[in-house]
Amino acid sequence: MTLAQIYAEQKKNLKIIEKRLEYSLEAPHPILNQASLDLLRAGGKRIRPLLVLLAAQYGDPERKEVMDSAVTLELIHMASLVHDDVVDDSDLRRGKPTVKAKWDNRVAMYTGDYIFARAIELISKFDHPKAHQVISKVIRDLSLGEIDQIRYLFNWKQNLRCYLLRIKRKTAILMALSCQLGGFASGCSDFVSKKLYYFGYFLGMSYQITDDVLDFVGTEKQLGKPAGSDLRNGNITLPAFYALQDRRLHDSVVSVLESNHPTEREWQSVVESIRNSDAIQMAENLSDLYLKKAIAKLHELPELRVTHSLQEIAEYVGTRKY
Amino acid sequence: MTLAQIYAEQKKNLKIIEKRLEYSLEAPHPILNQASLDLLRAGGKRIRPLLVLLAAQYGDPERKEVMDSAVTLELIHMASLVHDDVVDDSDLRRGKPTVKAKWDNRVAMYTGDYIFARAIELISKFDHPKAHQVISKVIRDLSLGEIDQIRYLFNWKQNLRCYLLRIKRKTAILMALSCQLGGFASGCSDFVSKKLYYFGYFLGMSYQITDDVLDFVGTEKQLGKPAGSDLRNGNITLPAFYALQDRRLHDSVVSVLESNHPTEREWQSVVESIRNSDAIQMAENLSDLYLKKAIAKLHELPELRVTHSLQEIAEYVGTRKY
Numbered sequence: 001m002t003l004a005q006i007y008a009e010q011k012k013n014l015k016i017i018e019k020r021l022e023y024s025l026e027a028p029h030p031i032l033n034q035a036s037l038d039l040l041r042a043g044g045k046r047i048r049p050l051l052v053l054l055a056a057q058y059g060d061p062e063r064k065e066v067m068d069s070a071v072t073l074e075l076i077h078m079a080s081l082v083h084d085d086v087v088d089d090s091d092l093r094r095g096k097p098t099v100k101a102k103w104d105n106r107v108a109m110y111t112g113d114y115i116f117a118r119a120i121e122l123i124s125k126f127d128h129p130k131a132h133q134v135i136s137k138v139i140r141d142l143s144l145g146e147i148d149q150i151r152y153l154f155n156w157k158q159n160l161r162c163y164l165l166r167i168k169r170k171t172a173i174l175m176a177l178s179c180q181l182g183g184f185a186s187g188c189s190d191f192v193s194k195k196l197y198y199f200g201y202f203l204g205m206s207y208q209i210t211d212d213v214l215d216f217v218g219t220e221k222q223l224g225k226p227a228g229s230d231l232r233n234g235n236i237t238l239p240a241f242y243a244l245q246d247r248r249l250h251d252s253v254v255s256v257l258e259s260n261h262p263t264e265r266e267w268q269s270v271v272e273s274i275r276n277s278d279a280i281q282m283a284e285n286l287s288d289l290y291l292k293k294a295i296a297k298l299h300e301l302p303e304l305r306v307t308h309s310l311q312e313i314a315e316y317v318g319t320r321k322y
Numbered sequence: 323m324t325l326a327q328i329y330a331e332q333k334k335n336l337k338i339i340e341k342r343l344e345y346s347l348e349a350p351h352p353i354l355n356q357a358s359l360d361l362l363r364a365g366g367k368r369i370r371p372l373l374v375l376l377a378a379q380y381g382d383p384e385r386k387e388v389m390d391s392a393v394t395l396e397l398i399h400m401a402s403l404v405h406d407d408v409v410d411d412s413d414l415r416r417g418k419p420t421v422k423a424k425w426d427n428r429v430a431m432y433t434g435d436y437i438f439a440r441a442i443e444l445i446s447k448f449d450h451p452k453a454h455q456v457i458s459k460v461i462r463d464l465s466l467g468e469i470d471q472i473r474y475l476f477n478w479k480q481n482l483r484c485y486l487l488r489i490k491r492k493t494a495i496l497m498a499l500s501c502q503l504g505g506f507a508s509g510c511s512d513f514v515s516k517k518l519y520y521f522g523y524f525l526g527m528s529y530q531i532t533d534d535v536l537d538f539v540g541t542e543k544q545l546g547k548p549a550g551s552d553l554r555n556g557n558i559t560l561p562a563f564y565a566l567q568d569r570r571l572h573d574s575v576v577s578v579l580e581s582n583h584p585t586e587r588e589w590q591s592v593v594e595s596i597r598n599s600d601a602i603q604m605a606e607n608l609s610d611l612y613l614k615k616a617i618a619k620l621h622e623l624p625e626l627r628v629t630h631s632l633q634e635i636a637e638y639v640g641t642r643k644y
Contacts, residue, residue, distance in 0.1 A: 028466070029470070032469055086428060087431070089428075106427075109427075118462065121455075121458040125455065132445075136446035139438075140439040143432060143438075147351050148351075150432070
């Protein structure tokens, strides 16, 4: 099965999810509606709802809670993106102006708050005590991830553990939760749901590392923003981390991070030197290691048709170009 | 029973709640810890936890869920204050710099997000399906209230319904929830909990109107910020609304709201004219009407010792000077 076939099979469900997202975001307020609509239209791969739908095939995918979980997960993701853009001071996402850029920080704050509130409302109807606990822990972790992102900005002395914890909180935990909730919602045992959780976690780690590599090697057209944006914003991702370990690159990376107003030329030169260094390959290697762990976890699950779909998704994550 | 006696009786419980708030706000992050500690030390009347504790006396106040509810409610309240200060662009609260003033909007955003997350985590352990639903609805209403506050800034054409809905969402609903959760948590019937809800709601409406009146009639020392701050920020509260209905005041209020840069003298003159007008008395009358409704609701509940405490609180709300 190719990725396109997996999406095609889930097309009907994903369409329903899209409608439900739209419905969830309706609010008696014009700016909020417009901001939410912009977010919906900006699209995205809807990877979290897809993971819920697929994971649910280890149980009964027709249960009502499956769709509820899928919508909830995407709402939490959208809310955290809106707040992230404030924290990162990002003006562009997927080539489109962010909520905070189109309006301001205040609008972004309350739009995120509202979307979060809608997600929580949806969860509250979910009759699974453990589900509430895991979701609430993820929400806490997302907020800690957001904070870590600021805390370690421009801090080139941070260690690898620090980066890994950050992307765990920022990305991997939510993907892990998507798979786990797909399990809970479809009535899988805790044993199966836990394995699904770990699959999602390893997949998420790989996914974010790939994202961080693409930020260096992608073109401005693919990224919807200039290459090296993470570094320019002071966010030291894995390629930058490895570059800092490289004696030939260390000084130039530190100097651009410590400079008050580096010129565009200085930025470009550092970004390019990282792009052409071993740092990229080293980051890809770590991403691959997580993918292997994800696939190994799949093999601990009963081999169903969906197991191959999940494997296909894992392989796509390892090779995606944007 | 005087208010002081009510607080004295609950001193032990309130102390435990204070400790638990402190524990809930601990985070592996220095700025976040400092911001949270500042919030805790700024104090406040802890009226929401107190309402939970008192309402719980209609059932079994010793149940574990009672304290959990009290802590949760105060956390939700604190989180919404931090985000409100961003929306209102407020630099002072209770005479102390706000989180967004001491650091910036981003810190205020993530501090609020974190506190919210901790509240949600606490709720998730609460084994009462209806409790989850009512809490999540309140969180949605709080976010809508926050949005309305921006939406109607400087809009002097808004009607009374608009103001009432705003303070309902901003304040009254959370007080209503405090009383209702006190009921749920202590094992009261839905019938009793619903009446407690309405008591809290009417009390909250009166509480906020009193707050809005005090913003005009209080001294800078009592308020911890200059009198008339709401109006200066474009927040048209009940006294301003009534002043706008007064033919002698209408033009000057509109003119200061529509002016791009009114002078300090112009502000002071308008604030003073409202303070000396019938608008204050009219607002106090509406506050009293809500208080009467709150007390009437109490009389529908079984007459216990706590009924008199709640009545005392209602009467305090009507007469408080800061």
